[in-house]
Amino acid sequence: MLSDRLVLLGTKGGPAIRAGGPNPTSHLLVMGGRPIIVDCGLGVTRGLVEAGLDLQDLRTILITHLHSDHVLELGPLLHTAWTTGLSASIEIWGPPGIDAYWDRFCASMRFDIDLRVADEGRPPLRDLVTCREIAEGPLDLAGCTAAALRVEHPPVTDCFALRLEVPGWSVVVGADTAPFPPLVEFARKADILVHEAMRLDGVDLLCSRVGNTGRLKAHLLASHTPLEDAVRIAREAGAGRLLLNHLVPCDLPGFGLADWQAAAEAAWPGGPVTVGYDGMTVERGS
Numbered sequence: 001m002l003s004d005r006l007v008l009l010g011t012k013g014g015p016a017i018r019a020g021g022p023n024p025t026s027h028l029l030v031m032g033g034r035p036i037i038v039d040c041g042l043g044v045t046r047g048l049v050e051a052g053l054d055l056q057d058l059r060t061i062l063i064t065h066l067h068s069d070h071v072l073e074l075g076p077l078l079h080t081a082w083t084t085g086l087s088a089s090i091e092i093w094g095p096p097g098i099d100a101y102w103d104r105f106c107a108s109m110r111f112d113i114d115l116r117v118a119d120e121g122r123p124p125l126r127d128l129v130t131c132r133e134i135a136e137g138p139l140d141l142a143g144c145t146a147a148a149l150r151v152e153h154p155p156v157t158d159c160f161a162l163r164l165e166v167p168g169w170s171v172v173v174g175a176d177t178a179p180f181p182p183l184v185e186f187a188r189k190a191d192i193l194v195h196e197a198m199r200l201d202g203v204d205l206l207c208s209r210v211g212n213t214g215r216l217k218a219h220l221l222a223s224h225t226p227l228e229d230a231v232r233i234a235r236e237a238g239a240g241r242l243l244l245n246h247l248v249p250c251d252l253p254g255f256g257l258a259d260w261q262a263a264a265e266a267a268w269p270g271g272p273v274t275v276g277y278d279g280m281t282v283e284r285g286s
Helices: 044-050 074-084 098-108 110-120 182-186 200-210 213-223 227-237 257-267
Strands: 005-010 026-031 034-040 060-062 090-094 129-133 137-139 145-150 160-166 169-173 192-198 242-248 273-275 280-283
Touching (some): 005 192, 005 242, 034 044, 098 110, 098 129, 160 182, 192 200, 192 227
Parallel strands (some): 090 129, 169 192, 242 273
Antiparallel strands (some): 026 034
16 A cells, blocks of 8 residues: 655646756645545656556546646546556546546547557546546545635636545645635645745746746736745644645746745745655655
């Protein structure tokens, strides 16, 4: 049985990738020995393998919202697991539209999937996967208690924070969100709160690198959480530990891991705050 732990597989905010930088968002959460994948940005498949997960053990995948940096590698992950030998059923939980994503991925790979079923004797991939829509409130997940909270991530309306717990351990993944006061109660006394963070002093630099400066800046400021607000939410919730992820920006000069950690410690002097990085593992109870 897998040991309960959280592995941050991708900690970058946004879809772009740069040489030497982190991958977009994805997490491996093991609850009661059961692996749960939260989000599937680029790099999730390799990250899971390097974290020690046998892809044949995939059973549950949660997608917080349908921005590409959270869902782009969902289909490739499942297809790779299938070609690795996966033959058990899998549940994908996601916002409205998740079933359309899966149907169209399978349609795009129809030649390969049909050929492998006929030529290699594999079970039909589509038949292994059940898509379920996330709605605010409890989720019927096997092996743990789970709930979803709709957060504020305009213009996306269906974006959900997630709380997962087993006796003695609780983890909240805040998803992408602007500062959202209801998260305080949702994350109340969680052992770990994983929350996005944005450095306001890096927004102009990021926008100048990406282009479309005015529109992108407006989106970032309306849809994401400044570092100081993430700290405030964790403090008010009484979270045991704050892990910062979906870092904006995090792969530009002056915004590396050490720079981020210094800023986080300045925002919460002496507080239990850690800046996440790809491959970071937090064991239950640590």
